[in-house]
Amino acid sequence: xxxIPFTLDxxxxxxxxxxEGSFKRAADTLYVSQPxxxxxxxxxxRQLNVPLFxxxxxxxxxxxxxxxxxxxxxxVLTLCQETCRAIEDLQNLQGGTLIxxxxxxxxxxxxxxxxxxxxxxxxxxxVQLQVHSTRRTSWGVANxxxxxxxxxxxxxxxxxxxxxxxxxxxxxxxxxxxxSHPLAKVETIQKEDxxxxxxxxxxxxxxxxxxxxxxxxxxxxxxxxxxxxxxLNSIEAIKNAxxxxxxxxxxxxxxIEKELQMNTIHIARMKEVEVRRTLSVILNPNRxxxxxxxxxxxxxxxxxxxxxxxxxxxxxxxxxxxAKEIITG
Numbered sequence: 001x002x003x004i005p006f007t008l009d010x011x012x013x014x015x016x017x018x019x020e021g022s023f024k025r026a027a028d029t030l031y032v033s034q035p036x037x038x039x040x041x042x043x044x045x046r047q048l049n050v051p052l053f054x055x056x057x058x059x060x061x062x063x064x065x066x067x068x069x070x071x072x073x074x075x076v077l078t079l080c081q082e083t084c085r086a087i088e089d090l091q092n093l094q095g096g097t098l099i100x101x102x103x104x105x106x107x108x109x110x111x112x113x114x115x116x117x118x119x120x121x122x123x124x125x126x127v128q129l130q131v132h133s134t135r136r137t138s139w140g141v142a143n144x145x146x147x148x149x150x151x152x153x154x155x156x157x158x159x160x161x162x163x164x165x166x167x168x169x170x171x172x173x174x175x176x177x178x179x180s181h182p183l184a185k186v187e188t189i190q191k192e193d194x195x196x197x198x199x200x201x202x203x204x205x206x207x208x209x210x211x212x213x214x215x216x217x218x219x220x221x222x223x224x225x226x227x228x229x230x231x232l233n234s235i236e237a238i239k240n241a242x243x244x245x246x247x248x249x250x251x252x253x254x255x256i257e258k259e260l261q262m263n264t265i266h267i268a269r270m271k272e273v274e275v276r277r278t279l280s281v282i283l284n285p286n287r288x289x290x291x292x293x294x295x296x297x298x299x300x301x302x303x304x305x306x307x308x309x310x311x312x313x314x315x316x317x318x319x320x321x322x323a324k325e326i327i328t329g
Contacts, residue, residue: 166282
């Protein structure tokens with residue numbers, strides 16, 4: 001067999017440049033000098049006898065050959081990581097590595113508590129939490145760069161037959177109002193009241209926004225009639241805006257525990273309308289699953305095979321005691 005014309009370090013450098021968009025930023029992330037990065041790329045191009053970057057623009061842009069090498073190189077690096085973790089597992093659960101993925105809300109408000117409880121029992125396991133969109137997180141589980149994930153949106157259609165999707169809990173999306181709002185004194189509000197309110201939302205392309213619009217539409221609420229006062233890029237910004245009296249918003253109840261305890265916002269109940277979304281655990285049954293991943297799943301989920309036919313609700317007994325503690329605080 002002919003000698004392989006590239007090294008793992010060269011693949012890592014190629015991946016870093018593609019991700020960062022420049023040789024300098026790639027060098028910074030890899031903690032090496034820019035001349036060292038440039039030299040490795042030059043050697044790689046000479047060994048392959050093809051240009052990998054179009055050097056005509058200001059940004060490092062991959063050529064067709066560069067994209068091809070990056071695609072296969074990603075798979076090689078992922079397989080190398082799996083190999084190292086499998087060798088670690090030959091010893092025991094001491095010093096293992098766990099990579100957990102999450103969508104924005106679950107990653108910000110739910111997973112840190114889960115990981116905290118897990119680390120109390122397994123303090124020597126290194127846990128990495130990667131928070132991205134549901135789509136990007138799903139692809140991470142699919143390609144093996146993420147062990148498992150908890151998401152609040154829908155898995156991309158092209159991955160639904162690849163991944164194991166397990167309903168985990170139902171997350172209520174509450175309508176929050178400023179404490180001083182007139183409707184805060186009303187026990188329940190009507191559907192028609194929604195059209196009179198000024199809404200603060202996430203971007204129209206965000207997963208949570210799409211879920212809310214879909215559920216409201218299913219409840220015969222015309223989302224096009226809702227008055228969008230402003231769009232913000234984070235849940236924290238939305239909560240602050242509501243507290244400041246700038247409008248109302250739909251927010252996951254897992255994100256407003258502190259505000260409810262401090263009585264700085266009010267949850268409005270709607271007659272005959274419940275806005276809920278399903279949180280799901282996603283796994284790749286065709287990828288190696290480390291002992292650390294198996295231990296995490298065992299700690300926070302019910303035993304495999306015991307999931308009820310109906311979607312489990314946040315506080316019901318089908319969840320493990322640890323999971324109930326995590327979600328209900």
